[in-house]
Amino acid sequence: MGLVAGYLACLLGSLLCVFAGAESSLILLTVGMVFVGAGLAATWQARFAAIDLADERYRGRAVSVVMWATAAGAAAGPAVAGPAGAVAEMLGLPRLTGGFLVAALGALAAAIWVALGMRTDPLLLARQFNPTRSPSPRQHRSALAVVRAHPQAAYGILAIASAHAAMLAVMVIAPLQMERDHNGLEMIGAVIGLHIAGMYALSPLVGWCTDRAGPRVVTLTGAVMMLTGVVTIWASPPLLALFATGLFLIGLGWSCVMIGTSTAITTALPLDERPAVQGLSDLVMGGVGGVAGAVAGVVVGRWGFQPLSIAEATTLGITVLAALAIQRRNTHFS
Template sequence: MTGVERAAVQPVDAALLPALRRRTTAVLVASQILGGLGVATGIALATVLARQISGTDALSGLAPTATVTGTAVLSMPMAALMTARGRRPGLVLAYLVGALGAGVVVVAARVGSFPLLLCGLAAFGAASSANLQARFAAADLAEPHRRARAISNVVWATTLGAVVGPNIAAPAGRSVAGLGIPATAGPFLWAAGIFVVSAVVVGVLLRPDPLLTARALAPEEERSPQARSLRAGLAAVAASPRARLALVTVTVSHTAMVSVMSMTPVDLAHHGAGIDLIGLVISGHIAGMYAFAPLMGRLADRVGRLAVTGLAAGLLAVALFLAGTAGDSHGQIAAGLFVLGLGWSAGLVSGSALLTDAVPQSARAAAQGLSDLTMNTAAGVGGAVAGLVVAQASYAWLNVAAAGLLVPLAALVLLTRTRGRRNGKGSEEGNEEGNGTAAADSPTGMRQS
């Protein structure tokens, strides 16, 4: 370990690990509730605000693009910071950058500057990066056979804040009525304060740092700083078929979800939906994303990562059919968005667990940063294209285009499963349970009964 790491974490007795896991999870849950509230409060009206300032649907798709671009751009620097200093500094920095971005969005709305709005939304995306990376912090100290559940519990914690967020968008908008700020920018003002509180919670309470503690408990050969570089993370993903499948899973799930979700408020508005109904539909979508994450985690641990990845592809296909054929039926669009959230949840949980299983402990932080960079970059492109597709064709055609992304994912899942059956269950590719990582891979070197 480096001198910084030795100063940051003291040796942990294996008997104390269960209590440490519970404490770490509790802090991450609290930060996820707050972070989810802040992100969802602002993002519910981002495309509507962009349309108001730009005056065109074609540019409204750049709002989610800017947000996920910011999330992607910060992913690798955040991974580098976590690799060097631990989870806590990276999460705190991301929440503070998100708060700054939310403030810039408010200023942009006040002066009517679309370029400034995009800059603010890009910085706002840093908070989403923090929320995403928190799931990996939960996995740092988890036993291999419980990793998916550890990840899913933190993902689930976002439910409360994320579902409530869109529904307080309207009162947040009314709260700035006397300040000369558009109502659609009010939620971002509230989000800025929420992110600051999230940063304080993580900075004060996430001690000892879970990543540094996991490294302290790792075998001596995995403590080399050279094994933790971003290049080592990329090499670890490239060397493992299962890691590559994990990368494709989270990328496709996230891109399909962001592309369709980002343009749904615009389509609803075209069909006469008001701000309250839009908030309700997005709340249902976010409930699908987060509320059932523990179920996805338990399924991934029990029946296997590949099975849940296949489930994700199926759910996304159903969601895109429902949304794409809804027309002016608000109820069918709401159902489609809910199932879209379920598909995203299954893909994110199973893909994240599979990636963590498939790479060495020393390279995980870097590989996880690469995963978030890839999926958010792809989703950023998807969000930009989504606006153009809706403007030039229709919302229905957007869903058709998103469905096309599922074809390579389904093919790769089938290929990986076939290879596993051919090679035998004991190999890396053949372990279809997804929870067969060696016991020595856990922080304690043993399974918990």
């Protein structure tokens, strides 16, 4: 039901944004975007729902399937922007509200699909197969208490938070840097599309590698890959081919860290203690990423792009250290 609630909140937020566009209200748009963000939160949490009933040998692949499905939405969104704008104008609405109409339909479809297709919650079903007795609600510990008791989960959260911060910082600034280097909108869109492809398109392969080599190896590989991408971008301007290569490496490295840490966090925790920590993981990841995106603009505005690259490399150093702290093979819980 948590996923359904997230998608319904996104539906409400999307409709608020459409109304805000019709009324030219910045306040309504801001409120609506907060609710739209709930849809993204539900999408992130869906990867954990995929793990609940997955065999421990295939948890990485279970996460990767959800990540791969996200690629379809990421590719389809920009493609329908034009037709959606035309539909909005036919309805007497501003053209730019068309995207929110699509988001509303997508959120409604997702909510119905999850509500009908997951009528028995995977977590509740997994508890039925769990041979250990579930604790009573009064015995449930807070997410922070669980993390303190299971350091492996803490390492996973630290790794994905630092990697996500580095990825968002460069993703926010990259289009502006490319425009500064006199690249057209079409080329900027193509390069960002390549970055997004790196984030999602190879997810099944990353999931397979996670199941074969373990989350520690894949997370560490992703961190090193992101570091390589940051160095490539730092050395590239104004060479567009190197810049695009660096962004692709950052996207693919982020995919490795995301799938590796999601598997590591789940594997490190008993079944009944997973949801709270999984939510905490995404809260920290999103919060740190938002701050990084905002700070990136200030850094580039005052000191330029290269100091930002140095800051990203330092942040990814934290990812490397956290990945090294993850056990080669975590203790498996049912």
